[in-house]
Amino acid sequence: MPSPAKGQPFEMQADDIRVIGWVDDPETYPIQPKAHTLEFLREVAHLRPRTNAIGAATRVRHTLAKAIHRFFDEDGFFWVNTPIITASDAEGAGALFRVSTLDFANLPRAADGTVDFAQDFFGREAFLTVSGQLAVEAYCLALTKVYTFGPTFRAENSNTSRHLAEFWMIEPEIAFADLADDATLAERLLKHAFTTLLSGRQDDLAFFDERIEKGLVAKLEGIVASEFVRMDYGEAIRILQRAKGTKFEFPVAWGIDLQSEHERWLTEQHAKRPVIVMNYPKEIKAFYMRLNDDGRTVAAMDVLAPGIGEIVGGSQREERLDVLDARMAERGIDREHYSWYRDLRRYGTVPHAGFGLGFERTLAYVTGLSNVRDAIPFPRTPGNARY
RNA sequence: UCCCCGGUAGCUCAGUGGUAGAGCAAGCGGCUGUUAACCGCUGGGUCGAUGGUUCGAAUCCGUCCCGGGGAGCCA
Numbered sequence: 269m270p271s272p273a274k275g276q277p278f279e280m281q282a283d284d285i286r287v288i289g290w291v292d293d294p295e296t297y298p299i300q301p302k303a304h305t306l307e308f309l310r311e312v313a314h315l316r317p318r319t320n321a322i323g324a325a326t327r328v329r330h331t332l333a334k335a336i337h338r339f340f341d342e343d344g345f346f347w348v349n350t351p352i353i354t355a356s357d358a359e360g361a362g363a364l365f366r367v368s369t370l371d372f373a374n375l376p377r378a379a380d381g382t383v384d385f386a387q388d389f390f391g392r393e394a395f396l397t398v399s400g401q402l403a404v405e406a407y408c409l410a411l412t413k414v415y416t417f418g419p420t421f422r423a424e425n426s427n428t429s430r431h432l433a434e435f436w437m438i439e440p441e442i443a444f445a446d447l448a449d450d451a452t453l454a455e456r457l458l459k460h461a462f463t464t465l466l467s468g469r470q471d472d473l474a475f476f477d478e479r480i481e482k483g484l485v486a487k488l489e490g491i492v493a494s495e496f497v498r499m500d501y502g503e504a505i506r507i508l509q510r511a512k513g514t515k516f517e518f519p520v521a522w523g524i525d526l527q528s529e530h531e532r533w534l535t536e537q538h539a540k541r542p543v544i545v546m547n548y549p550k551e552i553k554a555f556y557m558r559l560n561d562d563g564r565t566v567a568a569m570d571v572l573a574p575g576i577g578e579i580v581g582g583s584q585r586e587e588r589l590d591v592l593d594a595r596m597a598e599r600g601i602d603r604e605h606y607s608w609y610r611d612l613r614r615y616g617t618v619p620h621a622g623f624g625l626g627f628e629r630t631l632a633y634v635t636g637l638s639n640v641r642d643a644i645p646f647p648r649t650p651g652n653a654r655y
Numbered sequence: 656u657c658c659c660c661g662g663u664a665g666c667u668c669a670g671u672g673g674u675a676g677a678g679c680a681a682g683c684g685g686c687u688g689u690u691a692a693c694c695g696c697u698g699g700g701u702c703g704a705u706g707g708u709u710c711g712a713a714u715c716c717g718u719c720c721c722g723g724g725g726a727g728c729c730a
Contacts, residue, residue, distance in 0.1 A: 272688075279688095293681095295699075296665060300680050302691080304666065307723065363728095399730090424728060425656055437730060517726090528726075581730060626730030639723095640730095651721085 306642050313646050313655040321479065324472040325643060328465060329631055335464035336417065336438055339457055345413045345440065350400030352419065355392055363423040364395035365433075396421035400439050401622060402556075402609050405585060408441035408620050409612050415440035417627075425650050429639040430576060432628060434648040441622035447558075447567040447584045450621035451544050454571050454580045455496045457625070458542070462488045465634055473634075481636025488634060490541065497539040501548045501565065504530075507538060525552045526570075528577060535574040543572045555595040556609075557583035558619075569623070573633050582623020589613040 271279045291297045298312045299319060309316040316322045340347065353367050369389040370376065378384040385393045400416035407414045420437045440453060465473060466488055477484040499507070508520040508530055514537070518527045526534075526545070534543050546569040547560060557566035571580035586592045592613060596603055603610065631643035641647035646655050 271690095294665090295681050297681090298665065300666065302666070302679055308666070311722085420730080422729080426728065427656085427723095428726085428728090429724080431729070435730070578730065624730055629730060 306637070306639065310641055310647065317645070320475065322642070324475050325631070325635055325637060326645065328469050328472050328476075328635055329643065331465060331469050332461055332631060332634065333417070333627070335461045335468075336457065338464075339460045340413075340415050340440065343413070345415050346407070346411050348400075348404050348407045348411075348414045348416055349418065350397065350403035350416045352397055353390075353394050354397045354403070355390070355394055363425075364398060365421050365423045367394040367396060398422055399437070399624065401441070401624065402606075404439055404441045404622070405609070405620065406612055408443050408622070409616070409618065412443045413440075427650060429641070430629060430632075432640055432644060432647055432649060435640070435644065436627035438625040438627060439622060441620060443618050443620045445584070445621045446619060447546060447569055447621060450582050450584060450623055451496075451498060451546065451569050451571075454569075454582065454623055454625070455542075455544070458571070458580075458630070459492050461630070462492050462634060466492070476635045476637075484634075484636045494541060496542045496544050496571070498544045498546065500546055504534060504543075504545050508533065511537070523549050523551065531572045531577045532574075535572045535577075540574065542574070545570050545572065550595075553583070555599050555601060556585055556592070558586045559591050559595065567621070571623075573629075575638075576629050576633050578626075579629045579633060580623050580625050582621065584619065584621040587613060587617045587619050589617065 269279055269281055271277060298308075299315050304319065306321065309319060309322065317326060337347065367389075368385075370383070370385075370387070376384040376387040378386075385391075388394070397420060399420060400418065404414055404416045416437070416439045418436065419434055421434050422431075423433060424431070438457075440457070442449065442453060445453075466485070473485050473488070481487075502522060504526065505520055505522050505524075508516070511533060514533060516527070516529055516533075518524065518529065520530065525548075534545070535541070546567075547565045548568045548570075550557070550559060550564060550566045553566050553568045557568045559566055567584035569580075569582050570578050573579045586595060589610065592610070593603065596606070626640075628640040628643040632638070632640050635643065637643055641649065
């Protein structure tokens with residue numbers, strides 16, 4: 269019934285109340301009618317969805333995922349489910365989790381004493397995927413516009429607010445596209461997702477704006493309304509070198525990889541909004557990124573967001589077999605290990621580009637949550653897989 | 656993995672060498688058109704673990720475990 273009191277639209281009038289499930293011991297029930305820290309709630313991951321903050325994060329996560337799928341669907345993309353178990357890694361994108369059915373207490377040995385993985389389930393070493401990129405490129409070169417959206421695993425001993433051992437990643441791949449097209453796609457995707465949240469999750473965003481990050485809604489509205497700042501890596505270096513009154517711990521010079529402090533300065537001090545940095549030195553980027561005509565940079569781009577740093581990493585891929593082979597040789601990468609990837613260039617190659625978007629990082633950005641461990645239901649981090 | 660800061664009641668924290676505390680939460684009672692209600696009473700602790708220093712350790716030292724922030728790596 270309508271409430272006569274201020275600040276609430278209605279009230280319930282009960283004729284009868286029956287308790288379905290009592291709290292067994294109120295003294296020890298961890299979720300209390302009081303404020304809890306997010307750190308504490310992580311320790312009761314199975315009960316924290318009952319809180320308003322995690323509940324709101326869960327709803328925003330759902331709507332964000334739907335918005336991403338809808339964006340791609342309406343743009344003519346096909347969702348490709350690349351494998352979770354793989355034999356290849358995207359050039360050291362991260363340490364790997366091994367998948368094996370061998371008996372650890374009694375490992376089969378080859379003649380030279382090494383473990384004989386020929387006797388393992390897949391007849392070879394197998395791992396959890398660190399990226400669906402190489403596999404999705406195969407479908408891109410057939411279906412033109414494709415994307416993956418699934419779990420990704422990295423066994424790195426990273427203990428930060430931005431890393432998970434198990435996280436979800438969105439990886440579109442588009443044919444007949446260059447780096448600028450790639451950056452445009454990333455910007456369109458993010459803006460579409462934010463717009464959808466602003467209209468479809470108003471209530472939850474208002475909650476995060478009030479409790480987690482003041483000005484959150486205005487921040488998102490501002491991003492949707494403005495252009496991302498685009499700059500070449502070389503320009504970013506010059507801007508950082510001219511940064512007045514700022515001492516960087518790591519000196520800035522052409523050729524360095526941008527450090528967190530540099531990325532943070534570019535987005536938070538210089539542009540005050542997302543920045544797309546493009547065309548990095550080839551030495552600091554992966555072998556599959558397309559070599560530019562200057563011979564010293566590759567067509568790579570990162571989207572940097574204030575507060576969380578890199579949320580997108582992408583590139584135009586090297587579609588020329590001879591250049592790709594030369595790059596692999598430079599890195600000492602075994603050509604045979606990537607034979608099927610080379611086939612994509614041998615049998616009818618076209619320019620193509622793609623990127624990876626970290627789902628939990630994006631979620632952290634749109635909710636204001638400062639730790640990606642609160643952006644996924646059951647976070648997996650080093651030493652933590654209890655729930 | 657490295658650096659820094661923490662670990663004391665269910666939660667958030669105070670106590671920094673001499674008998675373990677507060678607020679909130681919980682239980683009981685009272686009051687009340689309340690909305691982070693209010694008032695009273697009550698229960699609740701291997702002070703992260705383990706060695707050591709000391710007449711005496713929550714407090715000082717060593718080691719380990721766990722959490723947080725930052726860094727590296729990246730998404």
